[in-house]
Amino acid sequence: MSLKILGIESSCDDTSASVLCDTKLHSNVINTQQIHEKYGGVVPELASRAHQQNIILVVKEALSLANTKLSEIDAIAFTLGPGLLGSLMVGASFAKGLSVSTGIPLVGVNHLHGHVLAHMLREKDEDAFVAKFPYLCLLVSGGHTQIVLVKDYLSYEILGKTIDDAAGEAFDKCAKVMGLGYPGGPVIDRLAQIGNKDRFSFNKPRIDGLDFSFSGFKTSFLYSLRDNLKQNSAFVEQNINDLAASLQKTIIEILLDKLVKAVKLTGITQIAISGGVSANSGLRKELSDLAFAQNWNLHLPKIKYTTDNAAMIALVGHFMYLCGKISDPDVVPQARLDFLNINVL
Ligand code: KG4
Numbered sequence: 001m002s003l004k005i006l007g008i009e010s011s012c013d014d015t016s017a018s019v020l021c022d023t024k025l026h027s028n029v030i031n032t033q034q035i036h037e038k039y040g041g042v043v044p045e046l047a048s049r050a051h052q053q054n055i056i057l058v059v060k061e062a063l064s065l066a067n068t069k070l071s072e073i074d075a076i077a078f079t080l081g082p083g084l085l086g087s088l089m090v091g092a093s094f095a096k097g098l099s100v101s102t103g104i105p106l107v108g109v110n111h112l113h114g115h116v117l118a119h120m121l122r123e124k125d126e127d128a129f130v131a132k133f134p135y136l137c138l139l140v141s142g143g144h145t146q147i148v149l150v151k152d153y154l155s156y157e158i159l160g161k162t163i164d165d166a167a168g169e170a171f172d173k174c175a176k177v178m179g180l181g182y183p184g185g186p187v188i189d190r191l192a193q194i195g196n197k198d199r200f201s202f203n204k205p206r207i208d209g210l211d212f213s214f215s216g217f218k219t220s221f222l223y224s225l226r227d228n229l230k231q232n233s234a235f236v237e238q239n240i241n242d243l244a245a246s247l248q249k250t251i252i253e254i255l256l257d258k259l260v261k262a263v264k265l266t267g268i269t270q271i272a273i274s275g276g277v278s279a280n281s282g283l284r285k286e287l288s289d290l291a292f293a294q295n296w297n298l299h300l301p302k303i304k305y306t307t308d309n310a311a312m313i314a315l316v317g318h319f320m321y322l323c324g325k326i327s328d329p330d331v332v333p334q335a336r337l338d339f340l341n342i343n344v345l
């Protein structure tokens with residue numbers, strides 16, 4: 001008999017629901033909140049409010065697209081954390097209400113576990129389910145930058161992480177000072193396509209081990225902009241493509257330098273990438289070239305599964321349910337959920 005999981009994700013500004021049957025997706029609905037654009041970043045109170053408005057519609061649509069009745073669902077997997085507490089509360093409360101009223105078991109999922117398995121998501125029977133352990137996952141999102149050693153579906157070790165900003169934050173902050181919209185990553189990606197990436201250079205960190213840092217780069221970018229703007233007030237507009245390409249190149253180099261180091265240290269050549277920044281076309285291209293040159297086996301998630309989505313939550317929920325990791329009804333979301341804490345039940 002097949003296992004059907006309803007996934008619910010609401011950790012930040014995407015309200016999403018998905019139906020997963022065994023390891024195959026039957027639906028994945030994402031409502032990305034537009035309200036934050038004009039504020040240049042996610043406004044937590046507005047995010048919770050928008051989740052409240054969206055959640056019923058999104059879940060209904062996910063069930064309907066999957067042609068699935070609630071009575072056919074075996075478990076409800078929802079994002080327990082980390083994330084914005086008010087946003088998490090909406091998804092968690094909805095999932096708990098649904099569970100209490102139907103008797104369907106609940107599975108509280110760590111959002112980051114979802115990201116590291118995202119490249120395994122598949123929609124068609126003919127797409128092979130690829131899971132090769134152990135692998136190294138470069139997890140690059142708006143809130144996290146980590147190299148994770150994934151030993152099994154639910155067994156992880158963090159080899160390195162950022163000591164200050166995340167890679168997505170670096171993209172977003174640089175975009176903000178140049179007057180570009182939020183989120184800045186996709187805008188920079190687009191502008192960089194016709195820019196000269198070698199035109200400007202910015203500082204890269206010198207940090208031992210596998211940890212990352214983006215604050216030095218960010219400061220050097222800001223100072224360079226400030227100095228150039230003193231000479232020419234139209235500096236940003238006149239050089240926007242080269243600025244985007246050069247800053248993107250620096251962020252990519254910072255990420256890939258550490259990934260190369262991690263491969264050398266562990267000898268593991270199965271490589272995956274995940275999180276919103278893994279949608280970046282420059283990063284995907286450089287990483288693909290590197291993997292080819294180094295003979296690594298690269299697992300890229302589809303673009304639609306790089307940013308936040310309920311499909312990845314349902315996939316982790318699938319494996320947790322199979323291991324009997326069912327949440328108690330009094331489980332509460334946690335804004336700062338530890339990556340390694342699987343037993344949050
Ligand atoms: O994984 P995600 O949707 O949310 C978090 O869990 O943080 O990641 C959002 C981040 C934002 O910082 C956004 O600017 C970045 O991913 N991002 C990108 C691209 N698409 C999204 N960064 C660079 N290039 C992109 N194409």
Ligand code: ZN
Pocket residue numbers: 111115141275276307308
């Ligand atoms: Zn995320």
